[in-house]
Every structure is written in C-alpha cells, then in structure tokens.
Amino acid sequence: MSHVVQGYNPRTGEPFGEPVAKTPDSEVDRIASAAATAFPAWSVEPAADRAVVLEKVADALDAESDLLVATADGETALGVPRLTTELKRTTNQLRLFAEVLREGSYVEATLDSANPDIIPPRPVLRRVLRPLGTVAVFSASNFPFAFSVAGGDTASALASGCSVVVKAHSAHPSTSRETARVVLDALRDAGAPEGVFGIVYGTESGVALVKHPAVRAVGFTGSTGGGRALFDLAQGRPDPIPFYGELGSVNPTVILPGAATPDIAAGFAASLTMGVGQFCTNPGLVFAPESIVPALGEAVAATSGGAMLNERMCDSYKAGTDALAASDLASVVSSGVRPDEAWAVAPLLFSTSVKVFEENLEKLTEEHFGPAALVVTYSEPSELHSVLAKLPGTLTGTVHAAESDHAEAGAVAEILRHVAGRIIFNAWPTGVAVAWGQHHGGPWPSTTNPLHTSVGATSIRRWIAPVTYQSWPDALLPAELQDANPLGIPRRVDGVLVVD
Template sequence: MSGVQGYDPRTGEPFGEPVPVTSDAEVDALARAAEAAFPSWSTLPGAERAELLDGLADALDAESGPLVETADRETALGVPRLTTELKRTTNQLRLFAGVLREGSYVEAVLDGADPDIIPPRPELRRVLRPLGPVAVFSASNFPFAFSVAGGDTASALAAGCPVVVKSHSAHPSTARETARVVASVLPAGVFGIVYGTQAGVALVKHPAVRAVGFTGSTGGGRALFDLASSRPDPIPFYGELGSVNPAVVLPAAASARGAEIAAGFAGSLVMGVGQFCTNPGLLFAPTALVPALAEAVSASAGGAMLNERMRDSYRSGTEDLAASGLASLVAEGTAPEAGWTAAPKLFTVPVEVFEENRERLTEEHFGPAGVVVTYDDPARVLALLPSLPGTLTGTVHADPEEHGLAAQAAEALRGVAGRIIFNAWPTGVAVAWGMHHGGPWPATTNPLHTSVGATSIRRWLAPVTYQSWPDELLPPELQSGNPLGIPRRVDGVLGTR
C-alpha cells in the first residue's frame, strides 16, 4: 500500500517512514465507529467531557519534547514557534473544558405556557444539541493548533461530537504521533484519523459524517465544500480559506511613526515565512512611506516554506505579478539557498492602477509577499475598502487627530472583515471568548461562525425545542430546577434560574 511521506523543508529530503494511506474500507470503519460512539459521547455530562479535555491537554504537554522535535523536522517552523503553538493547542483544550463547565454554550431557553396570548403559547424549552460525527481537515501551516488536536477538534469534542481527522500531507509523522496521544485519552470511537487525499474525499461523502471543518487553500476548500453540498443529504462545511488581510495606514500616523509602522509591517509580513492566514498581504499607505517599508522588507529574512508545492506556487505567483506590468518590485529580503526557501518581496502599485485591476491585485500569494497600494487622498482608499474580497482581518493605523477617518475606515471594513484591528498587526489570533476568526467568502465559507475562540463550538450544534414535555424527561439543561446551575433565558430574562 502506498504511503504519505514527510519531508524536511530545510533540505528537501524525506523524513520518517511513510504513513500508510487509509483505504475506503478503513475510512468506513472509522466513521462507523464514530457514529456508534456518538450516543454515549454526546450525552456524557459536560463536566465529564471537560475532565477528558483537560486530561488530553495534560497528555500533550507531557509529550511536548518529542512532538515538537518531529514537527520541526517536517515543517521547519522552528522549536520556539512550535513549542508556543503546542501550548496554544493545549490551552484551547482547556478553554473548551471551561466552556463546558460554564454552560451558556447550549443557549438554554425556557418559555412558560401562556394560553391567553395570540396565538396561545405552549411550554417551550429550547437547547443546542450536538450534530453527530465531525470530519476535521488539518492545516498545513499549523501542525498543532489547526490540525489533529487543534481548534476544530477541540470545539467539536467539547460539543459532544466524535471527530475523524484527515491528516495534512505536509506533516504525516507529526499527525500520527499527535493522534497516538489523543487516542490514548479518549474513549474508543470518539477520535480517529485518516491519511491520503482520497481518504479525505471519502470522509466528506460518508453518511455518518454530519459536518466538516477545514483550514486550507481556496481551491481545495471549494472542492470539498461543493462535495459536502452535493451529497444526497448536504451537510455544513466550515472552511477557512484565503485572506489578504488589508491594512490602512492613515497620513498622520505614517508621518509620525513611519519607521515603527514599517518595522511592524515587515515583522508581521515575514512571520513564519508569511505562512499565516492573517499575513498582511495588502497595505494602503501614503506614497511617502514606501522608502521606509522597502528598507524594512529588504532587511528581513525568509526561510523554508512548508513544502515544495507551496514554495513553487509562491515563486510563480510573485514572478507573474512582477511581470504583469501592474506592480513594481521595490524590495526583496534574503533567504537560505538550500531547501524549499522563499525570500520576502514587496511590491507597490498606485491606487489608480489598483482600482482598475482590483481582482488581479487582491490575489493571495501565500508566503512573505506584500503589495503596497500608494495613495495621496485617504478618501479614495475609504471608497475602495467595501469592494475588497472577504477577509479574516482589516487593520487601521491612525494618530489621535485621525480618529474620525479611522472610524470611517472601520465602518468600511466591517462588511468585508471578521476582525478589525487598531494600531497593531493581524498576525496572532488569541484564543478567547471575544475572538472572531472568520469573514465573508473567500476568507471562509460561512461568515456567521468563527474557527477560533469559545463560540467556535456553535458550528457543531443545532437547536432542538421540547414542547410540553414532563420535567423529568427533559435534558438537565432544561429542567426547571436548573440542576447544572448554567446561565439560561427564562421567560425572556437571562439569568441562572
């Protein structure tokens, strides 16, 4: 049987033994096992699921050393970055353990009967319930935090949904070792993993799978989204895809803090060799800021990209942009010669040219490449912002005297971006209740939801209303005495009764 081979991006040489591709029969067995585990996992008290999530976090922390070492060999992301990322991963699991204990995620609503209104109202009690087994597709650029035990998996498990993960081909050994730890903690059938492209397709099509989480390319995500939608029984597909993350530097900020802004932009642009979904690939800035931006990018260093295909795509995309006659290459950083490396690049284009070639100039170049749209009149930029493609983030840099313009920019970005940032840079996505990591197409396939933060659990839940049922037959979240002590809305009033 063929296998999925990992590689060391620093050298291009194979790393580790190939991981066998999962057959259709094996996919079926894992999906059926998840289906069989669903009744017990979904009805396990939230406090007990929380204990298992905490235990999984502890188990991953205990094996941090070998996991990080393996991931570094397969991704070249570096031990410091990967150590931090694994800690982020275990913190996500602990966050969802806290979400389960707090309890408001089920959105419990109790309406008492009222025969005197029109129409008469029976007793109604509404709660969110888990959908069923979930397929999770690992991301290339986050081998821990958006992969086997990452946010999609953590939130789905917390919701009460068993998970079958499709490993990313860029880091099969990391996936296998992480999956070993996860499977050692969770009950049988609650977690599984598959390898190989065809296995992912079979997973999306499998009738036991009730929803899909995906982080990856627009092309790959769109193909799977269409597959999920074309099933005899279409299922939700939550894909995080492409994003150019526009940033606007207003004139006074550029004048007062030009060097600081340029350094911050370059640092965010090249972080992780530009392989972040929140990489600021599109910058609107006064023409006078270009020299500082070019100097900062020229002084920056690239490195090894995650795989050869990504390196080749980055090179061909930036070469095509340079040859298009639309944008000018004004700066290029350095990169090692060996392995699948990429150097940072900075292009500029006048706002007038950008207006006429918006679609071409908002293409994402996954890697450390940025396009600066130069302007003299900020009103022209504000008028452009609402027509940009959907994006995960939008950023505004302004000085105090520009707060009026900054507010206009935020309002313009609100319709296209899921997170709007002031005087900071978009790389870095906090794991918190208040985080929204999403946005209109092509940033995601559903702008109503987030893939990071406590409310990402909402993707794997659907509402059910119980009408006129005896109290003792209701789920504990809906029983009159509120035995779990969770926040609920009773007769329109939010509280804990």
C-alpha cells in the same frame, strides 16, 4: 500512484520519518462508522465530565511536548520556539473548552412557560443546542498543532459532544501520527467511548470522509481551491451537510497619514515574515501614503525568508510573485534574503497606485501565500473608500492611525466591517488570541460561512443545532432544561436572562 504519505524536511528536501499508509475507503468507512457508534454515549456524557476528558488530553500533549515539537520541526521547518508556543496554544484551546463546558451558556438554554391567553396560545417550550454527530476535521498545513489533529476544530467538536475523524495533512504525516497516538491514549485512559476520535491519511480519504453518510459536518482550513471542491462535495450530497471552511485572506491594512512614520515599518516587516509568511492573517495588502514606502521597503530588505512548508507551496509562491514582478501592474520595492535551503523563499514587497489597483482589483487581490505584500499608495484617504468596499471577504482589516486620524479611522472601519471579521486598531493581524471574544472568520472567500468562527469559545456553535421540547415532563428533559437547573448554568426564562 503511491499508497503512502511521505513527509519531507523543507530545509533539505529529503524524506523525513517513516511513510504513513494512505487510508483506503474501506478503512475510512470503518473509522467513520466507529465514530458514529461512539457518538450517542459521548453526546450525553455530562458536560463537566467531557471537560475533564479534554483537560486530560491537554495534559498528555504537554507531557509529550519534546517529541511532538522535534517531529514537527523536522517536517515543517517552523522552528522549535514557534512550535513550542503553538503546542501550548493547542493545549490551552482544549482547556478553554473545558471552561466553556463548565460555564454552560453555549447550549443557549431557553425556557418559555405556557400562556393560553395570547394568540396563538403558547405551550411550554424548552429549547437547547445539541451536538450534530460525527465531524470531519481537515488539518491545516501551516499549523501542525493548533489547526490540525488536536487543534481548534477537534477541541470544539469534542467539547460539543460530537465525535471526530481527522484527515491528516500530507505535509506533516509523522507529526499527525504522533499527535493522534497521544490523543487516542489519553481518551482511552479517560474512559471516553472507543471510536470517538479517529484519523485518516491521504487526499482520497478526505473525499471519502466528506461523502460518508455518518459524517454530519466538516471543518476545513486550507486553500481556496481545495476548500471550494470539498464545500461543493458537501453540498452536493443527497443529504447536504454544513461545511465550515477557512480559505484565503489578503488582510488589508490601512496606514493613515498621521501614522505613516518610519517607526511603523519594523512592525509591518515582522508581521509579514512571521512563520515565512505562512499565516492566514498575514498582512499581504497595505494601503499607505507614498512617503512611507521607502521605509517599508528598507524594513523588508533587512529580513530573511525561510523554507516553506512543502515544495508545492514554494513553487506556487515563486510563480505568483514572479508573474506579479513581470507584469506592468506593480513594481518590486525590495527583497529580503533567501536562505540556502531547499524550499526557501525571499520576502518581497511590491507597490502600485490606488488607481491601478482599483482597475485591476481581481488580479491584485490574489493571495500569494508566503512573505509577500503589495503596498497600494494613495494621496488622500478619501481615495480609499470606494476600493475598500470592493475588496473580497477577509479575516482581518487593520487601521493604523494617529489621534488626528480618528475621524477617518472610524470611517474606514465602518467600510472594513462589511468585508472583514476582525477589525484591528494600531496593531498587526498576525496572532489570533484564543478567547471568548475572538472571531476568526469573514465573508467569502475567507470562509464559507461568515456567521461562525474557527477560533475562540463560540467556535463550538458550528457543531450544535437547536432542538425544542414542547410540553415534555420535567423529569424527561435534558438537565439543562429542567426546572431546578441542576447544572446551574445561565438560561433565558420567559425572555429574561437568568444567571444562577
């Protein structure tokens, strides 16, 4: 068994960069223990001071943009324009959480005064959300910046006051190493406690990390199989810990009759093939009138594929789509162009009827990670109601409708809200805005916990838990709960939301 993690250039299949040594269990223990040692000091650092640290990390990453983007392009083949945008998204996430910390409502400060005259009598109660401890973050393959070493899980966990240990993804070890170097230097220069951030490499190190007693929660973005194995490990510990996994998603799109015009096809094809289809919000399942299928097929045929992130993903995509093409469950509508690159694939569009789909729902909702989609044709929108309700949990559900379709669009949305975390109208699901109102989650298997998001301001809620202080002197309370509200944050006082 190799003792190193080697990156590869997906365009050539050749090794890229120097190999990175896998982290042995003894070093995982040292790094996790150092993170636990750093946690007490970091967790009580004033929120405004943590905000400054996050902004300094963001500035440092921006300053190293050229090196980081070039390294990531060599390891992922995602292209300089896409990666430049993704790195800026990553630094903007850090800056968003600086805003969250300064605004302060994320701690849900709640103050109840004493009332001896009710049953049961109420003492002075003050409730606040406090950080859990050390968080293990698993990097994603398809977002080497935004969902990786310095991505959303790391940003939100550090913002919450937790320490972080990242498990680097094996598809981009050089990018991970360079990003970690920038983050570590920035944290040190900003005066953050030594050990508050660490990184480990290799599959075995991830297992050791989830099992480590110092780790109090886990954030994961990746495959359903890998996520389920780690989820079971986290739950099977002597002390089970929260595991927030983002796994697989087919992202159903319903095109209602009024919107089924040829104009819609170009937008679909662009969304399907963005990043070679390697997006968790890729529109892999479309319900549409049969009349629009030729236009969708022509649009996909006019696209070009590209190199996938690694050989395993390339092989899995080919095996899955070949099996679907060879089955009697769906027919191939069209294929795009496959570039002459080592791990390149072609976009594919399949078609089947709503009757066949409903009878073979489990097989036909398997995710083919990459630029492939299945169009399920229907005659009347009412045919979709029962089948949409049976779909597996998904990150997004999309409805395309003309004004004449609005009543039906509302009915479809009411069904989709039970299986999807974000409902989209007349747009495509690729692209997840980093914002206060974002929800990037959904029922199993899209995530392991539909209550939480991995993108947006409220993703910080995963790493904090409530503590109630009963009858404590004001001077001994956290600043967020003191009578004078020295931080000036929004609080709920005797049931009334007060914004100072």
